[in-house]
Amino acid sequence: MDAKLARFAFALLITLLYLFLLAPIIVVLVISFDTRQYLAFPPESLSFGSYAKVFANVKFISAFWRSLGIGLFVGLVSIFAGLLLSLALSRHDFRGKGAINFLILAPFLVPHIVLAVGVMLVLGPLGLLDSYSGIFLAHLGITTPYTVRTITMSLMAVDRRIEEAARVHGASPAMVLWRITLPLVRPGLIAGAVIAFLISFDEATISLFIVSVKSSTLPTEIYHYLEYSTDPQIAALSVILILISVGVVVVVERLIGLRKAL
Amino acid sequence: MADHHLEIDNLVKTYPGALKPSVDRVSLSLPRGEMLALLGPSGCGKTTILRMIAGLIPVTAGEIRLDGRGISAIPVHKRNMGMVFQAYALFPHMTVAENIGFGLEMRGVGKAERTERVLKALDLVKLSGYGERRVSQLSGGQQQRAAIARSLVIEPALLLFDEPLSNLDAKLRDEMRDEIRDIQNRTGVTSIFVTHDQDEALSMADRLAVMSEGRLEQIGTPRQIFDRPRTDFVASFIGAGSFLTGTVVAPGRADVPGLGILHFTGDVPAGGKARFLVRPHRFVLGEGVNAFSGVVEHVVYRGQILTIAVRAGDHRLQADLPTHAATLPAKGDRVTLSVAPDDVTLVGEAA
Amino acid sequence: MADHHLEIDNLVKTYPGALKPSVDRVSLSLPRGEMLALLGPSGCGKTTILRMIAGLIPVTAGEIRLDGRGISAIPVHKRNMGMVFQAYALFPHMTVAENIGFGLEMRGVGKAERTERVLKALDLVKLSGYGERRVSQLSGGQQQRAAIARSLVIEPALLLFDEPLSNLDAKLRDEMRDEIRDIQNRTGVTSIFVTHDQDEALSMADRLAVMSEGRLEQIGTPRQIFDRPRTDFVASFIGAGSFLTGTVVAPGRADVPGLGILHFTGDVPAGGKARFLVRPHRFVLGEGVNAFSGVVEHVVYRGQILTIAVRAGDHRLQADLPTHAATLPAKGDRVTLSVAPDDVTLVGEAA
Amino acid sequence: MAAVRHSSSDGSSHRGMLLLLLLPGLLALLTTFLLPLIWLVRASFASSAVAALKGGDWTLESYRTVLYDPFYWKVAWNTLYLGVNVAIFAVALSYPIALFLARTKSRWRGVLTALAVAPLLTSSVVRTYGWMVILGDRGVINAALQSSGLTDGVIRLTNNYFGATVALVEILMPYAILAMLSGFGRLNTQFEEAAALLGANRFRVFTRIILPLSLPGVLTAALLVFVLAISSFVTPRLMGGGRVFVIGTEVYNEATVTLNWPLAAALSVLLLVLFGSVILIYQRAMRALET
Amino acid sequence: QDATKGTVNVVGFSGVFADNYQKFIIDAFKAKYPGIEVTYQQSKNSAETLALLTLQRADPKVDVALIDVSVAIKANKEELFTKLDAAKVPNLADQPEWARIDGDRSVAFSQDNLAILYNTDKVKTPPTSWADLVDPQYKGKIAAKLSDTRGVILLPILTRLKGGDYKNSVDPGIEFLKQIAPSVSTFEPAPDCYAVVQSGEVDLSICWNGRAQYLHDTQGGKIGVALPKEGSIGQTNTIGLVEGSKNKEAAELFVNYALSAEAQATFAEKSFYGPVNTKVSLTEPVAARIYGTKEAQAAQSSLDWNFVADKYSAWIQRINREVIAAN
Ligand SMILES: Nc1ncnc2c1ncn2[C@@H]1O[C@H](COP(=O)(O)OP(=O)(O)OP(=O)(O)O)[C@@H](O)[C@H]1O
Ligand SMILES: Nc1ncnc2c1ncn2[C@@H]1O[C@H](COP(=O)(O)OP(=O)(O)OP(=O)(O)O)[C@@H](O)[C@H]1O
Ligand SMILES: NCCCCNCCCN
Numbered sequence A: 001m002d003a004k005l006a007r008f009a010f011a012l013l014i015t016l017l018y019l020f021l022l023a024p025i026i027v028v029l030v031i032s033f034d035t036r037q038y039l040a041f042p043p044e045s046l047s048f049g050s051y052a053k054v055f056a057n058v059k060f061i062s063a064f065w066r067s068l069g070i071g072l073f074v075g076l077v078s079i080f081a082g083l084l085l086s087l088a089l090s091r092h093d094f095r096g097k098g099a100i101n102f103l104i105l106a107p108f109l110v111p112h113i114v115l116a117v118g119v120m121l122v123l124g125p126l127g128l129l130d131s132y133s134g135i136f137l138a139h140l141g142i143t144t145p146y147t148v149r150t151i152t153m154s155l156m157a158v159d160r161r162i163e164e165a166a167r168v169h170g171a172s173p174a175m176v177l178w179r180i181t182l183p184l185v186r187p188g189l190i191a192g193a194v195i196a197f198l199i200s201f202d203e204a205t206i207s208l209f210i211v212s213v214k215s216s217t218l219p220t221e222i223y224h225y226l227e228y229s230t231d232p233q234i235a236a237l238s239v240i241l242i243l244i245s246v247g248v249v250v251v252v253e254r255l256i257g258l259r260k261a262l
Numbered sequence B, C: 001m002a003d004h005h006l007e008i009d010n011l012v013k014t015y016p017g018a019l020k021p022s023v024d025r026v027s028l029s030l031p032r033g034e035m036l037a038l039l040g041p042s043g044c045g046k047t048t049i050l051r052m053i054a055g056l057i058p059v060t061a062g063e064i065r066l067d068g069r070g071i072s073a074i075p076v077h078k079r080n081m082g083m084v085f086q087a088y089a090l091f092p093h094m095t096v097a098e099n100i101g102f103g104l105e106m107r108g109v110g111k112a113e114r115t116e117r118v119l120k121a122l123d124l125v126k127l128s129g130y131g132e133r134r135v136s137q138l139s140g141g142q143q144q145r146a147a148i149a150r151s152l153v154i155e156p157a158l159l160l161f162d163e164p165l166s167n168l169d170a171k172l173r174d175e176m177r178d179e180i181r182d183i184q185n186r187t188g189v190t191s192i193f194v195t196h197d198q199d200e201a202l203s204m205a206d207r208l209a210v211m212s213e214g215r216l217e218q219i220g221t222p223r224q225i226f227d228r229p230r231t232d233f234v235a236s237f238i239g240a241g242s243f244l245t246g247t248v249v250a251p252g253r254a255d256v257p258g259l260g261i262l263h264f265t266g267d268v269p270a271g272g273k274a275r276f277l278v279r280p281h282r283f284v285l286g287e288g289v290n291a292f293s294g295v296v297e298h299v300v301y302r303g304q305i306l307t308i309a310v311r312a313g314d315h316r317l318q319a320d321l322p323t324h325a326a327t328l329p330a331k332g333d334r335v336t337l338s339v340a341p342d343d344v345t346l347v348g349e350a351a
Numbered sequence D: 001m002a003a004v005r006h007s008s009s010d011g012s013s014h015r016g017m018l019l020l021l022l023l024p025g026l027l028a029l030l031t032t033f034l035l036p037l038i039w040l041v042r043a044s045f046a047s048s049a050v051a052a053l054k055g056g057d058w059t060l061e062s063y064r065t066v067l068y069d070p071f072y073w074k075v076a077w078n079t080l081y082l083g084v085n086v087a088i089f090a091v092a093l094s095y096p097i098a099l100f101l102a103r104t105k106s107r108w109r110g111v112l113t114a115l116a117v118a119p120l121l122t123s124s125v126v127r128t129y130g131w132m133v134i135l136g137d138r139g140v141i142n143a144a145l146q147s148s149g150l151t152d153g154v155i156r157l158t159n160n161y162f163g164a165t166v167a168l169v170e171i172l173m174p175y176a177i178l179a180m181l182s183g184f185g186r187l188n189t190q191f192e193e194a195a196a197l198l199g200a201n202r203f204r205v206f207t208r209i210i211l212p213l214s215l216p217g218v219l220t221a222a223l224l225v226f227v228l229a230i231s232s233f234v235t236p237r238l239m240g241g242g243r244v245f246v247i248g249t250e251v252y253n254e255a256t257v258t259l260n261w262p263l264a265a266a267l268s269v270l271l272l273v274l275f276g277s278v279i280l281i282y283q284r285a286m287r288a289l290e291t
Numbered sequence E: 001q002d003a004t005k006g007t008v009n010v011v012g013f014s015g016v017f018a019d020n021y022q023k024f025i026i027d028a029f030k031a032k033y034p035g036i037e038v039t040y041q042q043s044k045n046s047a048e049t050l051a052l053l054t055l056q057r058a059d060p061k062v063d064v065a066l067i068d069v070s071v072a073i074k075a076n077k078e079e080l081f082t083k084l085d086a087a088k089v090p091n092l093a094d095q096p097e098w099a100r101i102d103g104d105r106s107v108a109f110s111q112d113n114l115a116i117l118y119n120t121d122k123v124k125t126p127p128t129s130w131a132d133l134v135d136p137q138y139k140g141k142i143a144a145k146l147s148d149t150r151g152v153i154l155l156p157i158l159t160r161l162k163g164g165d166y167k168n169s170v171d172p173g174i175e176f177l178k179q180i181a182p183s184v185s186t187f188e189p190a191p192d193c194y195a196v197v198q199s200g201e202v203d204l205s206i207c208w209n210g211r212a213q214y215l216h217d218t219q220g221g222k223i224g225v226a227l228p229k230e231g232s233i234g235q236t237n238t239i240g241l242v243e244g245s246k247n248k249e250a251a252e253l254f255v256n257y258a259l260s261a262e263a264q265a266t267f268a269e270k271s272f273y274g275p276v277n278t279k280v281s282l283t284e285p286v287a288a289r290i291y292g293t294k295e296a297q298a299a300q301s302s303l304d305w306n307f308v309a310d311k312y313s314a315w316i317q318r319i320n321r322e323v324i325a326a327n
């Protein structure tokens, strides 16, 4: 009896906390169907009009494709750099390893706004502000630590003896990498790419400092749109992006589990 | 199989940063077709030797020769060794057939010949029909056989086993022992088998090499090792027993302080000190040549045998008695244990 | 220790969603001070029974009584049970002394008395001086002793062990067995010991309860279980042996097809079929009452004993021979094995 | 275990190989992380925005401004205060969820985990707007309170410190949940069972076993939330109605409104110093927990 | 070099401004000079434009920049703009003295007045004076972004209202702001000072006239604009020829056109930005929508931008510390 009550109370608590956690998203979801030109609750009447507007909004659509392209490229390059770094860190012993490990961890800890000012100062003289290369570089810096982490996790999960078995049975080091290690860390590679993609796709802070009209990404476009108007269009766009992200997250969870990824 | 044998000559391995060598001047040689068990407690250097032979780690000093030729300069993937790892280390992303064919593929063997040889290897380890399975769909025993097949199919110069049985349960372990021995017999491949399980070593290998702290303590046939251990370490590592130290008072007779006269077979000059070992099984209940009586201090029933500890004089003698004897001693009983002089093992002369 | 004993009456556990019960009408009772081993293959329900006794999971049907009183309604933390988990489950954020004192603290025992009783418990398990250590600073064996002390200090009604030795290596396991048995003897606490290792069960427990697929197969002393197994399952789970089935032709004589006449002790009416078991140790080399000759098919040297398989008629007999015999048979030899009628175990009447 | 430490034996090519492996990643980190930080520090010593870009004319002026102006001390204090509050509440509210997710055997666990981190994937700007709609003068809560007759006037829930805190707590909760989930490694139902068997009731099992064992995860989560909270600027600006002055908002203002880049850089360096000290404290605490 | 051929790269404000500028200024210019291509690059804000110009100083890609006056003055300190040659840009002659900043490096071309916006559903009697901001009926119902140019312009307006002179001291303005502050709901209206009036989140908002007029016309009249009778001050946009421009001749032609009465009159009519060129005469309805009543038109004033630029940061700091943080 007592235990049942306790369990019920706990379930209630969890429900309330989830409600709190999801409150703004729920509100955004509901508002996305409103027909008024500003965000207010509850909606007066419901329609899919805002969704139609999002798909007709040339700026959003072109920024979406730009963000998609940048994200994919960042993801790809980031896992490449991440894989090499991970291999070095998990398969080799060398001096300065600690320093490199710290260097990889550090971007987690430095606030993006601080990094943003620095990135702006570095990219400026190079003429890379408001350019694809600039965003790409900036995003590469903040995503690589994540890919190193996910790939290192995968590498650590690979039994070294499996690689040794391959070597003993006649595989050269390159063959071991190609035939054994890479296939085995594939989930980590995919997860790393996905996370890098998501971060790049969602990144606003640094982008706001270095991006302007030419290379605006979807998040900066949203930010600027929100500077002048808040209407259900932005809610609808958010809902669309949440759906995309959740889809991607589900894929990651399937592949390696979220906890290891983030 | 190729015609060769292995010689290890004063092999030393000191890991970078380590204070003392993990393998310390070990020399041994294997006639072709032999199965040698490398036996010793955890950390004594067994795996290290195996890995040096395979080429997975460089040697610090000494030489490894195969058919008389030094192989230290040959990289791992060209040494042509078969190795069965503790957890098998099968490639989890390949089918059983792909696993077995991997070594052949690396050697550039064409697809048709590869398929044929893989099928033959599957047959050899009684896994015909399992080729298309995923590794995870095999039982522990089947995985082991697949790992052996993967090593055998490349017709290795040597087959190395690193405690392949240590994570199987008792029943399966027994079956696997027979299986490995059987396959080794049929293929005649020269093999080294690492284990820390004396029972495994005794029952499987042609010869045993007992190691301790990086050094080779003794090498010999199972019976030599068990019945004629050259050191206390070997004697106590392989099977239990009661150690007795005495002064030889006449040929074949020693005076063990606190116990009495011990008759033994062996050449130790009178006046010298000697160290003896009596295996628990060698004691029998009742009078005999070497008869010692005392009080039973401890009794453990183990089904087939009863292990008792008897306080005789200053000594505690351990004896294994068959449980089908009419009456079995109980704790507190006064009993007489005796052992034939032939069953007294001379371990060495004591200092 | 409190004066009581445990009765388990028709206990059933069906996990939610499971198709069949994991524990199926098990009844047994423990006199106070006894150590019972719950033995059986993996998944047979041993842990499930233990957890029901401890109150960690509810029973589906049946009753558990302590000193005659049903305890099903008592929540875990009031049952006063000691339990030693497989991985010890020592609290990693507390010192050894804090771990041991935890149960007393929960019972509101004052600090002074607690300290004293913790010190006594540490002494009991030979960990004096280790109280201030962190759990992670103890070896596996020491951790086990700390876990036992933690359970004992609360003077539990029952002490439950769930395979506490299964993740220790062979050497330490042997020592720990003695230690647990010793502590149990000294404290006299009624104990249940779960294991799937027959050697462990035989050597430690006063009585064995052998389980299979949720059901209790047989309960009895080690000797009863070993020498008088009531079912094939018990006979083969506890120790090896050769099974023989025959028709009883006269009191104490059975005709085993493909082997011959087998003399045995036991009451089976003539004309009935019976199933017999001969343990490998019970065979001796040479003529006797039940003598069967055949060719040695397989020989395994194991130090103290030589295990041979002999093909006799249609049967393959397994025998363990002491290795100190003057001459030992080799593969291919013709030998005669005999077994005394008393050493022929009647497993049951066959269908 | 020992095997894992065996490193490559192919001696000669080893070094070149290593270099090849390290180079691309290190180059990326260098240009996109290390260099920006160095440039930032450099800019903080510049006399003007142009000097920050071009170099030359070094001065301690920005630091003097930051250190001698009591306003910035106030801002630093506000930042710390906000960070601590947000960390405490975010961790307190995330803890039950993380505990639940770590222990549940429910089939829904995957979905619930995804739900708990889904907000992470929604722009924090958009979520901030969500909160404005909820907490606004005519928002969900005020409307509900008024229609239920509990209040008749408007309760000011946003455009102030309270609103900024609430939104930040919610926005950072997913991070706290994730950090705790991965920090709960030592939680194991066996410990709880052992404690129950030793006589601990539910409450004692929680306070004596679960809580202490989950402390490392809680600490990590607190650090992460704190670090993210004190560097945030969008949410405090929007939810605070301009009334919440923290280092993040000041950096943003100086960098984009007054164009005082050296000052923005100096403030960033101040933030970094704040970070460094908190991380040091955290490491101490973790070490203390471990021994 | 043929001045009537080539490309002029213009960088300037984004959004509706960009749309209108393209339509009414650039397209008209191109009709006049078909040989000249004009590209218009949108910039997020003037600060970003300044950053761009600073970074490109060695090798400018931009020829003409439209930029806030206060930022323009900063740019001129770094000599990012070149002094216009009155011979090449004859329309300079028609600009008032205050508009020709830093020796014709930057020239004002339009002004956007600060106004009080109100929600027409909720406010039935529109405010008429800056003093209405302290009316208790608006308590908690005002949005006022003060920590940027809006605050910097409001300070002199309020100072003058209290009989002070911003060049002596803005203390009276600060005091006035302190009186307004308790009525302010948000100092950081989100998304901006227009939308919060449109949505009814606040009743009043201190905001720019031009965009408010545009929203009034296009969004169903929810937003009303009150131009206080005490007059306003325009937030001044300047045009500048980038130092080292590679298309100087064509750019000069463009600047000249941008400063012409024709261009400024059109832009005023279409986007309600106050013209600067002295030759422009607005029709009364247009003048009313830019400056308010006749009384307000008469009271309209301008600032010494060099003086203001110097005080810009300090004033914002004072507002932040004395008005907002203290509230
Ligand atoms: N990579 C390494 N670096 C440093 N020392 C090592 C390394 N590998 C092993 N050692 C040390 O060398 C010694 C021998 O190790 P080895 O693995 O050969 O022992 P082993 O006999 O195989 O033991 P086990 O039965 O536990 O597998 C040990 O003391 C071990 O700690
Ligand atoms: N929580 C559970 N839910 C459902 N079924 C369970 C649960 N725990 C155990 N079982 C099932 O009940 C049966 C008995 O399990 P139990 O753990 O008691 O076995 P065991 O004898 O202790 O085995 P082992 O030697 O492997 O520990 C098994 O079939 C197991 O799969
Ligand atoms: N899209 C609106 C452009 C407004 C131009 N005014 C400039 C103000 C910048 N501070």
Ligand SMILES: [Mg+2]
Binding pocket: B046, B047, B048
């Ligand atoms: Mg080893």
Ligand SMILES: [Mg+2]
Binding pocket: C046, C047, C048
């Ligand atoms: Mg179990």
